[in-house]
Amino acid sequence: xxxxxxxxxxxxxxxxxxxxxxxxxxxxxxxxxxxxxxxxxxxxxxxxxxxxxxxxxxxxxxxxxxxxxxxxxxxxxxxxxxxxxxxxxxxxxxxxxxxxxxxxxxxxxxxxxxxxxxxxxxxxxxxxxxxxxxxxxxxxxxxxxxxxxxxxxxxxxxxxxxxxxxxxxxxxxxxxxxxxxxxxxxxxxxxxxxxxxxxxxxxxxxxxxxxxxxxxxxxxxxxxxxxxxxxxxxxxxxxxxxxxxxxxxxxxxxxxxxxxxxxxxxxxxxxxxxxxxxxxxxxxxxx
Amino acid sequence: xxxxxxxxxxxxxxxxxxxxxxxxxxxxxxxxxxxxxxxxxxxxxxxxxxxxxxxxxxxxxxxxxxxxxxxxxxxxxxxxx
Numbered sequence: 001x002x003x004x005x006x007x008x009x010x011x012x013x014x015x016x017x018x019x020x021x022x023x024x025x026x027x028x029x030x031x032x033x034x035x036x037x038x039x040x041x042x043x044x045x046x047x048x049x050x051x052x053x054x055x056x057x058x059x060x061x062x063x064x065x066x067x068x069x070x071x072x073x074x075x076x077x078x079x080x081x082x083x084x085x086x087x088x089x090x091x092x093x094x095x096x097x098x099x100x101x102x103x104x105x106x107x108x109x110x111x112x113x114x115x116x117x118x119x120x121x122x123x124x125x126x127x128x129x130x131x132x133x134x135x136x137x138x139x140x141x142x143x144x145x146x147x148x149x150x151x152x153x154x155x156x157x158x159x160x161x162x163x164x165x166x167x168x169x170x171x172x173x174x175x176x177x178x179x180x181x182x183x184x185x186x187x188x189x190x191x192x193x194x195x196x197x198x199x200x201x202x203x204x205x206x207x208x209x210x211x212x213x214x215x216x217x218x219x220x221x222x223x224x225x226x227x228x229x230x231x232x233x234x235x236x237x238x239x240x241x242x243x244x245x246x247x248x249x250x251x252x253x254x255x256x257x258x259x260x261x262x263x264x265x266x267x268x269x270x271x272x273x274x275x276x277x278x279x280x281x282x283x284x285x286x287x
Numbered sequence: 288x289x290x291x292x293x294x295x296x297x298x299x300x301x302x303x304x305x306x307x308x309x310x311x312x313x314x315x316x317x318x319x320x321x322x323x324x325x326x327x328x329x330x331x332x333x334x335x336x337x338x339x340x341x342x343x344x345x346x347x348x349x350x351x352x353x354x355x356x357x358x359x360x361x362x363x364x365x366x367x368x
Contacts, residue, residue: 013367025363032359033336033350080347082368085298086291104367141368168345208346 003188005068005196006261006285007061008254010203011077011146012278015054016104019047027276030212037213042275050274057270057282058150064268064284065151070196072114073152073159074184076256077143077200078166080207090133091172092125092180093163094118100161102140107149109140112158117191121162124187130180138163147200166201166252174243174255175236181259188260199257201250203271205278211247213277219246220271220279223254227283230265232258254283261285290343292322296331297339297348300355301365310355 014026023042031038042050065073084090096118102109118134125132138161140148152159162184165171188195203223204216226232235255243249268284296318299306310317318328330338334356336349353359 013364017363022363029350029353029359029362029364032353081298081345082302086294102368105363139368145367167347208349210340210346212346 001188001191001194003185003197003260003287004070004194005065006198006257006264006287007065007151007196008199008257008281008283009058009061009147009151010278010280010282011143011200012205012274012280013104013142013146014274014276014278015051015280016107016142016146016149019051020044022105023047030276034212037276040213040275046275050272050280053270053272054280054282055150057280058147060268060270061282061284062151064286065196068196068287069194070157071193072117072157072195074117074162074195074197075144075148075159075200076162076164076197076253078250078253079163080141080143080167082141083138084163089165089168090163091165092130093133093135094122095138095161095163096122096134097136097138100138100140100159102145104142104145104149107145109145109148111140111148111152111155114158114160117187117193117195118160120191121160121184121187124183125180128183130183143200147198151198162256164252164256166249167207171240171249171252173236173240174238174252177252177255178233178236178259181256181261184256185260185262197257197260199254201253202248203251203279203281204247205250206247207277209247214247215273215277215279216246216248217271217273217279219248220281223248223251224266224269224271224281224283227258227266228269230263232261233263261287290327293327293331293339293342294344294348296321296323297344297351301351301368307354314355
């Protein structure tokens with residue numbers, strides 16, 4: 001059955017932190033690493049508005065997702081030194097666990113994991129020349145938990161976390177990520193279940209970099225325009241360096257979804273820079 | 288030159304509660320459990336992420352040294368991963 005829904009959303013931790021003390025705490029630590037960024041420190045009112053705007057964007061995505069009545073949600077995200085360390089960095093990883101759990105401040109997350117779909121993707125990859133890493137245990141982190149809090153607050157359906165290495169060098173090319181998306185679409189096409197897919201991360205930000213605090217809004221708007229025009233495949237010609245320069249390496253997660261949906265036009269986009277570190281982006285493709 | 292062991296200690300400060308608690312008690316002893324150079328130990332003692340970055344540590348891991356600093360020990364950041 002063809003994919004029934006495709007989504008993309010930022011996973012910045014401050015989306016889910018409460019405006020006020022939690023944001024202030026987060027910013028205190030952030031600005032201790034990047035004192036130059038504190039000039040734009042958002043006020044409480046700005047924090048509240050960002051939260052409201054993000055909730056409104058997530059509400060659109062959640063409505064699109066629920067209307068598609070999926071049986072499973074594939075979540076394409078990156079690790080950030082939670083499950084993977086320098087002893088083994090998988091370029092692409094598929095979770096073949098029975099269940100997955102995680103914690104974000106006071107929010108707990110616990111989902112069934114769609115093990116069979118995961119194995120089918122790994123097997124299909126081996127036949128097509130994409131050798132995924134895979135494993136039976138991962139801990140969900142903010143890269144999944146932040147969007148899932150808004151999009152799948154009740155664990156009504158299983159999820160399937162798929163990881164892309166976006167955070168350490170060397171990372172896969174946008175073209176390779178697109179190919180992974182094509183492979184996932186083929187597996188979904190062969191499935192009797194209704195498969196939805198979500199990419200998380202981005203947009204422009206520079207975590208752990210001396211450029212932390214910069215947001216390349218121009219580049220982000222260009223990406224969103226390309227997605228609205230249904231020309232996502234044109235992005236395969238970007239290099240990792242192109243994305244890195246704009247602080248958009250987590251867009252590699254989005255490239256997997258773009259590979260899965262082909263030339264479908266985004267039906268909804270929203271964008272809001274958070275004044276702290278990240279351009280928050282939200283996209284839905286009604287398929 | 289690899290900074291694997293230095294990176295590992297920083298990773299453990301966030302991900303391994305036992306290592307973190309031991310580090311609060313006696314960071315010198317914990318550093319002794321890792322294969323670190325004198326320069327790396329000095330950078331850790333300084334608690335300055337920029338010095339750790341200069342030694343080749345990934346920026347995300349550099350941040351974790353802040354968890355030992357009194358003003359950041361209760362920071363909300365450590366309550367999520």
